Amino acid sequence: xxxxxxxxxxxxxxxxxxxxxxxxxxxxxxxxxxxxxxxxxxxxxxxxxxxxxxxxxxxxxxxxxxxxxxxxxxxxxxxxxxxxxxxxxxxxxxxxxxxxxxxxxxxxxxxxxxxxxxxxxxxxxxxxx
Numbered sequence: 001x002x003x004x005x006x007x008x009x010x011x012x013x014x015x016x017x018x019x020x021x022x023x024x025x026x027x028x029x030x031x032x033x034x035x036x037x038x039x040x041x042x043x044x045x046x047x048x049x050x051x052x053x054x055x056x057x058x059x060x061x062x063x064x065x066x067x068x069x070x071x072x073x074x075x076x077x078x079x080x081x082x083x084x085x086x087x088x089x090x091x092x093x094x095x096x097x098x099x100x101x102x103x104x105x106x107x108x109x110x111x112x113x114x115x116x117x118x119x120x121x122x123x124x125x126x127x128x129x
């Protein structure tokens with residue numbers, strides 16, 4: 001967590017749904033008893049003042065080349081279909097739409113050492129409201 005709060009302005013309920021979806025996915029796709037899920041919040045002024053929320057897991061990860069496709073409606077990676085993990089394939093689509101409606105972005109990448117890293121970047125609030 002940053003020393004100073006990473007304030008953002010937005011719809012609390014909608015952004016809570018984004019965080020809940022990302023945490024739920026990290027839990028679902030991190031099979032086994034030794035699940036590791038990390039949450040990081042950072043602030044930066046480059047290129048503009050923003051806050052970033054990262055949700056990192058040590059699960060099966062997202063297959064290379066699918067990092068953008070997983071945000072498409074109803075898309076599910078082959079591994080998730082074979083694993084019996086339930087889901088509609090809409091959660092990440094809706095999460096990205098919510099974040100983009102707030103002027104930010106939601107991206108996925110491979111986590112060093114295995115797993116997935118989801119980064120939600122949102123513009124910082126100008127002042128506390």
